[in-house]
Amino acid sequence: MGIFDIFTKQFIDVIEWVDDAPGILSYRYPMQDREIQNGAKLTVRNTQLALFINEGKAADLFKPGLHTLTTNTLPILTTLRNWDKAFKSPFKSDVIFFSTKDQIDQRWGTSSPVIVNDVKYGTMRIRANGTYTYKIVKPEIFFSKLSGIQELYTTTDVENQLRSIIITSFASFLGNLQMSFIELAANQVELSQNLKKALAGHFANYGLSLESFFVQSISLPEEIQQYVDKASSMSVLGDLNKYANFQTAESITLAAKNEGGLAGVGASVGIGAAIGQSMQGMLNQNNSQNNTDSDPMELINKLHDMHTKGIITKEEFESKKAELLKRIK
Known part of the structure; x- marks a missing residue:
């Protein structure tokens, strides 16, 4: 080392991150x-950890507190550098x-x-989003797998990696879940807790602790959502005969509120009866249509028409036709 190197070199006696x-x-x-002076002071604040690196490899880790840097407080670095215990020079x-x-x-x-394979509706495409919280608990692992010796490493730098882990685990988890979409959406708290457990190990692989994980919304493509809504509405309506009776009763009640005394009430009852007859006629028409649809020859004709228009394949038509012909006695 030349004399000018001694004057230009700077020696550090306080190390901290403010x-x-x-x-x-x-x-x-x-x-x-x-270079760091032997005996320099290292300040690590309550929300920090400090890691010494030797030639790209993690060495000594310091927890919060004020530390004096000597060969006694840097045992790993001392070993890696082959220092003598009486080493006093800057390093x-x-x-x-x-x-x-x-x-x-996040x-x-x-x-x-x-x-995902919905137990009720079959294969479905769903979207989901939410938030999560994490923190560094193993700096040595985080350093070796993610941050390296970058001057600054931020949440933005690791964001895509963590998101990929979450989405992959989310898809895998739902793929093995025997639950319908409706049940899934109704149990988001339980789903969040289970996913947090499933993801914890993946975060630990990067020296991170997953502190919280929340699924805030689950949704279907618009066209699928309309189908589910329609199916749910039909389920709520239940038996059409009961629904018709209910509608008739409601109509009579509303008509009876019109003015006109007993004559008005009589007229209202007549209106109610007419409405009931109309509803019954619709049901009879529907039943008649169902009977027609259940006729094998009629169904075969419809299937042939669908095949002609290219809606179904020839194989599908022939398979269904053979099935329907068996119903003809």
């Missing part, structure tokens, strides 16, 4: 042309601070629909 702004996960202390090493704050309100969502 500006740990939101969203910053790790910060590499600037070490260019600088060079990378020091990386990690934030242990909860990284709250967003996840399916950029494209996830295909």
Whole structure:
């Protein structure tokens, strides 16, 4: 080392990270042309951890507190550098601070629909989104797998990786879940808890702890949602005969509220009866239509028409026709 190198080299006697702004996960202390004095002070705040790096490999980890840097407090680095215990000279090493704050309100969502096998409606494409919270608990793993020696590593840098983990686990989890979409949407709290358990191990692989995970909404493509809504409405209506009777009773009640005394009431009853007859006629027509539809020859003709128009294939037509012909006695 020349005499001019001694004058230009800077020696560090205090190491700390003051500006740990939101969203910053790790910060590499600037070490260019600088060496750490033996006996220098390292300050690690309550929401931080500090890791010494030797030639790209994690060495000594420091928890919150004020530390004096000597060969006694840097046992791993001392071993890696083959230092003598009486080593007193300045030394060079990378020091990386990690934030242990909860990284709250992180967003996840399916950029494209996830295909699941609904136990009631069959194969469906669903979308979902929500929030999650995580924090760094194993800086050595986080450093080796994600941040490296970047000057700054933020939540934005790791966002895509974590989102990919979540979406993949979400699709895999739903693929093995024997539950209909309606049940799924109605049990989002339980779904969130189960997914959190399933994801915890994946986050741990990167030195992270998944503190919370929430599924905030689950939705279907619009055309599928309309079908589900229609099916749900038919289920609510139930038996059409009962529904017709209910509508008739409601109509009579509303008509009876018209003015006109007993004559008005009589007229209202007549109106109600007419409405009831009309509803019954509709039901009879529907039943007649059902009977026609159940006629095998009629159904075969309809199937042939569908085949001619290209709605169904020839194989589908022949298969269904053979099935219907068996019903003819």
